[in-house]
Amino acid sequence: MMASRRFPFGKRSVADAARERKVGIKDVSREAGVAISTVSHVLNGTAPISPDVRGRVLDAARRLGYLAKRQAKASIGALDTILLAVPSDTVIETQVNLFSFTLLSALTRECERRGIRILPLTADGKSFSAAQLVQEARNGQAEGIVVLSEDRSELLSGIAASGIPAVLINGEDHGMQIDSVTPGNRFAARLATDWLIKQGHRSILHLTWEGRSTIRRRRDGFLDAFAANGLPTENAQIQFAEGYLPQHGEAAIARWLKEHGGLGGVTAIFCAADNLALGALTALHSAGLSVPGDVSIMGFDGVTIGELTDPPLTTVSVPLDQLGPAALHLLEQRILNPHLERAAHRLELGCRLSIRDSVAQAR
Amino acid sequence: MMASRRFPFGKRSVADAARERKVGIKDVSREAGVAISTVSHVLNGTAPISPDVRGRVLDAARRLGYLAKRQAKASIGALDTILLAVPSDTVIETQVNLFSFTLLSALTRECERRGIRILPLTADGKSFSAAQLVQEARNGQAEGIVVLSEDRSELLSGIAASGIPAVLINGEDHGMQIDSVTPGNRFAARLATDWLIKQGHRSILHLTWEGRSTIRRRRDGFLDAFAANGLPTENAQIQFAEGYLPQHGEAAIARWLKEHGGLGGVTAIFCAADNLALGALTALHSAGLSVPGDVSIMGFDGVTIGELTDPPLTTVSVPLDQLGPAALHLLEQRILNPHLERAAHRLELGCRLSIRDSVAQAR
DNA sequence: CTGAAAGCGCTTACAG
DNA sequence: CTGAAAGCGCTTACAG
Numbered sequence: 001m002m003a004s005r006r007f008p009f010g011k012r013s014v015a016d017a018a019r020e021r022k023v024g025i026k027d028v029s030r031e032a033g034v035a036i037s038t039v040s041h042v043l044n045g046t047a048p049i050s051p052d053v054r055g056r057v058l059d060a061a062r063r064l065g066y067l068a069k070r071q072a073k074a075s076i077g078a079l080d081t082i083l084l085a086v087p088s089d090t091v092i093e094t095q096v097n098l099f100s101f102t103l104l105s106a107l108t109r110e111c112e113r114r115g116i117r118i119l120p121l122t123a124d125g126k127s128f129s130a131a132q133l134v135q136e137a138r139n140g141q142a143e144g145i146v147v148l149s150e151d152r153s154e155l156l157s158g159i160a161a162s163g164i165p166a167v168l169i170n171g172e173d174h175g176m177q178i179d180s181v182t183p184g185n186r187f188a189a190r191l192a193t194d195w196l197i198k199q200g201h202r203s204i205l206h207l208t209w210e211g212r213s214t215i216r217r218r219r220d221g222f223l224d225a226f227a228a229n230g231l232p233t234e235n236a237q238i239q240f241a242e243g244y245l246p247q248h249g250e251a252a253i254a255r256w257l258k259e260h261g262g263l264g265g266v267t268a269i270f271c272a273a274d275n276l277a278l279g280a281l282t283a284l285h286s287a288g289l290s291v292p293g294d295v296s297i298m299g300f301d302g303v304t305i306g307e308l309t310d311p312p313l314t315t316v317s318v319p320l321d322q323l324g325p326a327a328l329h330l331l332e333q334r335i336l337n338p339h340l341e342r343a344a345h346r347l348e349l350g351c352r353l354s355i356r357d358s359v360a361q362a363r
Numbered sequence: 364m365m366a367s368r369r370f371p372f373g374k375r376s377v378a379d380a381a382r383e384r385k386v387g388i389k390d391v392s393r394e395a396g397v398a399i400s401t402v403s404h405v406l407n408g409t410a411p412i413s414p415d416v417r418g419r420v421l422d423a424a425r426r427l428g429y430l431a432k433r434q435a436k437a438s439i440g441a442l443d444t445i446l447l448a449v450p451s452d453t454v455i456e457t458q459v460n461l462f463s464f465t466l467l468s469a470l471t472r473e474c475e476r477r478g479i480r481i482l483p484l485t486a487d488g489k490s491f492s493a494a495q496l497v498q499e500a501r502n503g504q505a506e507g508i509v510v511l512s513e514d515r516s517e518l519l520s521g522i523a524a525s526g527i528p529a530v531l532i533n534g535e536d537h538g539m540q541i542d543s544v545t546p547g548n549r550f551a552a553r554l555a556t557d558w559l560i561k562q563g564h565r566s567i568l569h570l571t572w573e574g575r576s577t578i579r580r581r582r583d584g585f586l587d588a589f590a591a592n593g594l595p596t597e598n599a600q601i602q603f604a605e606g607y608l609p610q611h612g613e614a615a616i617a618r619w620l621k622e623h624g625g626l627g628g629v630t631a632i633f634c635a636a637d638n639l640a641l642g643a644l645t646a647l648h649s650a651g652l653s654v655p656g657d658v659s660i661m662g663f664d665g666v667t668i669g670e671l672t673d674p675p676l677t678t679v680s681v682p683l684d685q686l687g688p689a690a691l692h693l694l695e696q697r698i699l700n701p702h703l704e705r706a707a708h709r710l711e712l713g714c715r716l717s718i719r720d721s722v723a724q725a726r
Numbered sequence: 727c728t729g730a731a732a733g734c735g736c737t738t739a740c741a742g
Numbered sequence: 743c744t745g746a747a748a749g750c751g752c753t754t755a756c757a758g
Binding site for chain 3: 387388389402404406409410
Binding site: 034035036037038041047048049050053 | 727728729730731
């Protein structure tokens with residue numbers, strides 16, 4: 001999955017040709033009903049053109065995908081090799097950590113499509129230092145660094161200090177030194193909680209764990225929803241699991257049930273990860289409680305197993321396939337303009353609710 | 364400043380020529396010491412090239428700015444006309460609201476440079492509706508909408524529903540429906556507060572107002588810093604002004620001084636806007652208190668007047684000149700790929716501390 | 727402001 | 743994997 005090879009260019013050109021259908025400026029001119037030179041003038045701003053003609057040309061160019069093709073062509077070759085640093089726990093437990101797995105698959109697929117070579121760097125057990133990472137990047141002649149799911153500020157500022165363009169995926173750099181891409185955790189958690197409230201739930205338990213800051217954002221959003229709906233924060237309860245694995249979620253819910261001799265008035269549980277929701281389902285079933293009959297469950301991540309649970313999980317779908325490509329785009333922009341004064345970009349991608357069967361109206 | 368005209372193309376080509384120095388593929392080939400065709404193969408991935416040669420070519424292309432030029436050329440013409448919607452209060456009080464003024468100047472400058480026509484829409488007194496805005500965009504054949512400093516969710520979802528590509532500048536869409544660009548308010552406020560704490564301040568007053576959500580993020584960051592430094596939140600005090608103008612800040616600090624019979628133990632004031640800091644300085648001077656002798660002042664915005672105050676204001680510099688161009692880039696990407704499934708992008712730009720004289724070590 | 731025509735830059739078979 | 747040469751796509755004076 002993360003082999004350090006460039007795809008045979010044959011495959012690439014076939015794929016590209018299929019996607020691009022060889023549209024040229026003359027196709028655009030025909031479609032717009034003007035001369036070839038007119039199209040050129042419009043596209044380059046080299047002559048004053050009437051708004052009417054200009055509009056027709058741009059419309060045609062957009063419709064035929066010519067603009068998109070030109071743009072795509074222009075960024076070929078900007079990125080050659082990236083160093084991809086992945087913390088050990090996201091790799092080892094791939095069966096369980098579907099979040100990272102899905103994200104990495106989409107990232108490597110995009111690299112293959114674009115002929116970008118990946119130098120993988122995984123820390124076995126212990127975590128890597130900035131010096132190690134920068135050294136590896138230099139050795140491998142990588143012109144960009146992609147780091148997954150990290151927060152350590154010494155690491156991030158070490159990378160920033162090297163001057164090598166870098167992006168952090170699924171992590172935050174509160175020092176605002178390097179670019180990053182994350183899910184829109186806070187707003188998405190608010191959206192999920194809003195939905196539960198809209199279904200009539202008033203006392204909701206948030207099942208989470210002491211994770212990295214991206215996980216804390218989900219808690220922020222959970223509380224935001226209560227404030228925005230004018231509900232008392234006493235009704236927004238929080239239960240911590242020991243970690244993010246299903247068994248942790250199961251244990252945490254079992255504990256809650258025991259301590260409260262039942263659900264304790266809670267009619268919905270909003271889990272900070274689908275994994276935890278899986279565990280919660282198990283614990284609730286064991287206790288003879290039905291979902292969503294006795295209690296509703298909302299997940300977070302939108303990872304595939306959510307469709308297969310019983311009942312299918314209502315969850316927040318994170319655009320996992322878009323995080324990697326967005327990170328590459330940021331990297332590219334930075335590499336293309338090395339001289340430019342460019343503030344660190346922190347990008348959050350919007351998430352959507354996947355409404356399935358684990359949430360019902362509150363009675 | 365916001366005239367709806369395209370700049371004479373003569374000006375543009377002169378400027379561009381100066382910036383681009385007419386680098387071509389043959390300059391790259393000379394610089395890299397290879398044949399022209401080899402450069403082409405590298406840039407298009409049309410032949411397998413040795414890593415060594417590939418590296419030399421890409422290096423040369425990057426160094427000469429060829430890649431950047433190619434990229435810039437590829438996005439010319441993608442954007443023709445944008446509708447720019449500006450709430451009335453940001454325009455009317457331009458002398459005071461330097462934040463919006465600086466931001467808008469940079470945005471319009473970038474549009475002129477790139478030959479993008481702006482259709483300005485300002486609400487005189489009352490605010491505009493989504494229907495109005497979309498109607499104006501359609502009438503004016505704008506292919507993108509830029510909205511400044513808005514939060515109203517009916518407005519934002521109305522715009523999203525229209526299907527016209529749109530970006531919000533200096534505002535948040537918690538519905539995650541349209542793209543947005545804001546300063547990294549939360550992290551920047553944390554950075555500023557961290558700095559005050561590092562100077563030995565332990566009891567800090569945050570002077571803010573009941574503004575939009577972007578302003579609340581600054582409060583979040585202020586509190587984050589106390590938590591991250593293990594300081595009790597009782598030491599993080601908050602005082603609300605009636606608005607964001609200097610006179611509001613002055614009144615709020617005067618009130619604080621009166622209620623506490625002095626500074627009330629506070630050794631530093633972190634203002635949520637430079638405007639408020641200006642007012643705070645006035646109030647403190649009136650009360651015979653010296654800055655930074657008796658109390659330190661930190662601003663937020665990095666607007667020009669901060670350099671001219673007495674003492675010059677230590678503040679958070681927001682990359683106001685980059686917000687507009689970043690918004691145009693997001694708009695462009697969305698217009699170029701209209702078919703693509705693309706999550707809403709929420710972009711935060713990193714801010715930096717401008718250390719001047721209004722903050723001193725705590726005694 | 728538009729379009730026919732010359733010309734330039736980049737791409738692409740092809741030989742080595 | 744490289745480079746000389748033919749060819750194509752886009753750009754650019756220029757006439758109307």
